[in-house]
Amino acid sequence: MRFNFKIQQYQTDAVDSVVSIFNGQRHYDRITYIRDLGKTARKTAQMSLVTPDEYGEQLDLMDELGYKNELIELTDEQLLHNLRERQTLNNIRLSDNLSRQLGRCSLDVEMETGTGKTYVYIKTMFELNKQYGWTKFIVVVPSIAIREGVKKSFEMTIDHFMEHYGLKARFFVYSSSNLNQLDNFSSSAGINVMIINTQAFASSLKEDGTSKEARIIYSKRDEFASRRPIDVISANRPIIILDEPQKMGGDVTQKALKSFNPLFSLNYSATHKDHHNLVYVLDALDAYNKRLVKKIEVKGFEVKNLRGTDRYLFLEDIILSSKKPPMARLEFEINYQKSINRETRILGVEDNLYYLSAGKNMPPLEEYQGYTISEIDPISATVTFTNGEIITRGDVVGDISENDMRRIQIRETIISHFKKEESLFNKGIKTLSLFFIDEVAKYRQYDEDGNELLGDYGQVFEQEYISVLNEYITLFDTPYQEYLRSIDVADTHKGYFSIDKKTGHSIDSTLKRGSEFSDDISAYDLILKYKELLLSFDEPTRFIFSHSALREGWDNPNVFQICTLKHSDSATQKRQEVGRGMRLCVNQNGDRMDAETCGTTVHDINLLTVIASESYAPFVSDLQKQIKDVLYDRPSKATMDYFIGKTVKIGEVPTTIDAKQAKDIYRYLLKNDYVDDNDNVTEAYRADLANNALAPLPLDLQPIAEGVHTLVQGVFDDRVLDGMIDNGNKTKIFENELNENFYKKEFQTLWGYINHKYAYAVDFDATELIQKAIKHIDENLFVSQLQYTVSTGEQKSDMEATAIDRGDAFKAAKTHTETLNHSEISQVKYDLIGKIAEGTILTRRTAAAILSGISPVKIAMFKYNPEEFISKVIRLIKEQKATMIVEHITYDRIEGNYDCDIFTAEKRSQGIDKAFRVQKHIQDYVFTDGIAEQSVERRFAQDLEAANEVCVYAKLPKGFQIPTPVGNYSPDWAIAFYAGKVKHIFFVAETKGTMETLQLKPIEQAKIRCARKLFNEISTENVVYHDVDSYQSLLNIMDSL
DSSP: OOOOOOOOHHHHHHHHHHHGGGTTOOOOOOEEEEOOOOSOOOOOGGGGOOOOOTTSOOOOTTOOEEEEOOOOOSOHHHHHHHHHHHHHHTTOOOOSSOOOSSSSOEEEEEEOTTSOHHHHHHHHHHHHHHHHOOOEEEEEESSHHHHHHHHHHHHHTHHHHHHHHSOOOEEEEOOTTOTTHHHHHHHOOSOEEEEEEGGGTTTTOSTTOOSHHHHHHHSOBGGGTTBOHHHHHHTTOOEEEEESGGGSOSHHHHHHHHTTOOSOEEEEESSOSSOOEEEEEEOHHHHHHTTOBOEEEEEOOEEEOOTTOOSOEEEEEEEOOSSSOOEEEEEEEEEOSSOEEEEEEEEOTTOBHHHHTBOTTOOOOGGGTTOBEEEEETTTTEEEETTSOEEETTEEESSOOHHHHHHHHHHHHHHHHHHHHHHHHHTTOOOEEEEEESOGGGTEEEOTTOOEEEOHHHHHHHHHHHHHHHHHOOSOOOHHHHHHHTOOGGGSEEEEOEEOTTTOOEEOOOBOTTOSSBOOHHHHHHHHHTTTGGGSTTSOOOEEEEETTOOSSOOOTTEEEEEESSOOOSHHHHHHHHGGGOBOOBOTTOOBOOHHHHGGGHHHHSEEEEEOSSOHHHHHHHHHHHHHHTSOOOOSOOOHHHHTTOEEEETTEEEEOOHHHHHHHHHHHHHTTOBOTTOOBOHHHHHHHHTTOOOOOOGGGGGGHHHHHHHHHTOOOTHHHHTTEEETTSOEEOOOOBOGGGGSHHHHHHHHHHOOEEEEEEOOOHHHHHHHHHHHHHHHOOOOOOEEEEEOOEEOSSOOTTHHHHTOSEEOOOEEEEEOOOOTTOOOOOOHHHHHHHHHTOOHHHHHHHHHHSOHHHHTHHHHOHHHHHHHHHHHHHHHHHHHHHHTEEEEEESOOOOGGGGTSSOOOEEGGGEEEOSSBSBSEEEOSSOTTTOHHHHHHHHHHHOTTEEEEEEOOTTSOBOOTTOOBOOOEEEEEOTTTSSOSEEEEEEOSOSOGGGSOHHHHHHHHHHHHHHHHHOOSSEEEEEESSHHHHHHHHHHO
């Protein structure tokens, strides 16, 4: 399989934030210079015939022509103006001056781990090339681990960027043993990228360095035609990109980087240490709130010694069933003739551990006297005994060794894996689990002949895997059961470790000096080589063991469990280990399972379970502290002053919030109890936000509503972090079977009405679309013009000898801003009609008619910024197209209907605190969206339960879908009323937090309108459909229909 990459807005914003800093720079193509070929024989006529390579270039390394990056034409004042303009747009604190540590400027991009920063800076290279013609880039990384990960990213994105830019980037890893690659780098006119790790040069690029690498890069080499490699590199005037710059600081590294003669530098990290000019921020909180990374749950274990026992007791789980009261899965010791064994039993109230601890013909164990179960509480996840002792899920009682704890961790990891796997398998998603260990010998050993043997952890894993597998294997012949039966226990786990070059044996990864990471390339070769293979169901490996030193530079999106079979000493270490599994998962087609694909279930699917080696509270506290320490400097109060001067957008036009608007926003927050007396954002705001039920802003603030709420969400308090990490030990509901309500005549009649599948057709007049699109573009298109600042200064009359070096030989004078009306040297040609037709899936004739009809003022905007013009025109046309499609859509019933299994197919692993126990529903529990106690759906279900007129109802599953041109749509509820109590017996409802259409996204509006059209067509006097925001609004609407 291969990964499918798609354009995501937050990544585009990060790219644009860098590219826009150079607005006003003209596009220069193929800036040449005469290369130093060194002392070499001149080429002959016979040597001149060169065939094109895979990049479509004919490189003749004997040709003295080289290509370099053109200088930045803009003045420092112009760059600073562009920088502050972008910082204002992104609501980042404004820079006082330009940071010039490396080249003309040093720009910082802050992006959370797992959000694709490598993809972003690769795309940035393509955009810088397209806009300004720059072609030479060097990616500097702090370790071999990250270097290999970056190289893998370049390989994986070749086809993606080829599709979007029609170009391939020529990339290579710098090696002092293959210096001829530098000639390719210099002589190629295309995009060229050198990837280099600081170990290859940081200590060596000191000119007086004595290491082998220093002698090579700073000396004239016979094998390199008597040239110095550093001179060949610096002649290209490369743009330097630093990946994780906080790990490569120090004067030596900075001096070494300057010797590359960089045009400018870009710094990408989630945790910047040295700050330059920040242009874009996507921190851990942003990434979580935007559903760009997995949600985390932590299973911690606390060792206790209860009064009066030194025997073993472990509460593994509390099991809920519709047919039985809650049961406890307890592990305890049983006295057998030859030994005392630990076994797991499912027990209920009044079960006595004392009697159960007696094996056949053996006495009970006295340590369990008084341990009769008196209560099993699934809400608090506790079991209470008659002697007053209470044990909580995750508690381990007794005299526990480290080996005991590791066995529990391994078993819990396997159990968590199995609980998620079937549901993910049915969605085409491979489930992986990752173990971090500190000694290879604990997993893998070798006999005298060099044959592999299982270490302690390997043996424990296989024992516990077989035990858990037996609980999940059934007699049913489902695809998942076939999958389980096809995998041998020995094949389902593998170790990725460093390899000893002499013996070929797995060995502990050695740490590089002064670091906690390994730079052993042999281990990363294995991990990265099999990255895609591990995601395929054809590959039996599902459990991975890796050395703890190998925890940077790689990840796998389908890691759903991470178990640390060691003690993580620092909070930073915990976050690095968790980071290996934060990326959103992919399915068998390589498609990312993100919010666009999964909707509200994105965090149900993307849940990372961390099986910790300590109790829950300290682990989470350390993790939250580390997250908080690296968050972007956020305000903690929603004051009036906070809003003044912030930039928001009205449509596409940036606008600044003035004092009056800030006052109105603050009043709105106070009026709705969205801020407290100390100007802290309240839980009421966060609840309404989660439930899509925010109070509407005053009319004059409605155009900037989205921007205002983004600003409010940017205010930080510690409670925000609580929602990011769940307790993995809370009781969960995995089975929610259909009950007798499903078989009631009333529901079966309703289900018979709606249980059909449909296809849609759309037939509309192109002339109508052309007219509406022209009007929509004329009213809403805005394209920013490129501007620059002109500064006029005079040379100082008295000038010191060092003034020129310091850069203050001129005194500052007046500045004024100019607009760049056209780019004289731009050689980028656009097929405007073709681009618009392709982006909107319309004919060239229709696209041409729309473009020819829009006003001259709007068409002139194409010259300002062609790329922005094209993307915005496409979006505006698509909005009108979606509106018209809905107006002209018709539905036809097709063969087939839904099986009743659709209600139980979605295996949810929700905590019992998110479930609502019900009486009138077709299942025993209802799982609602939003915050459980306050959500619109929760209140709606409560009202249905209380209403005498309601007979039976169902929360419709996501698999029950109505096709629409803007994506499949799933209504929320199907309700059957008692005849004679209401106007319509059957009602299909969509619950929304607001009935104001302005507050619903256009796509959501379109889906609801399509559904309304379908149900109106199939409605009888008994069945109706509508969107509602409460049960009372349902009754009101019903009377009007």
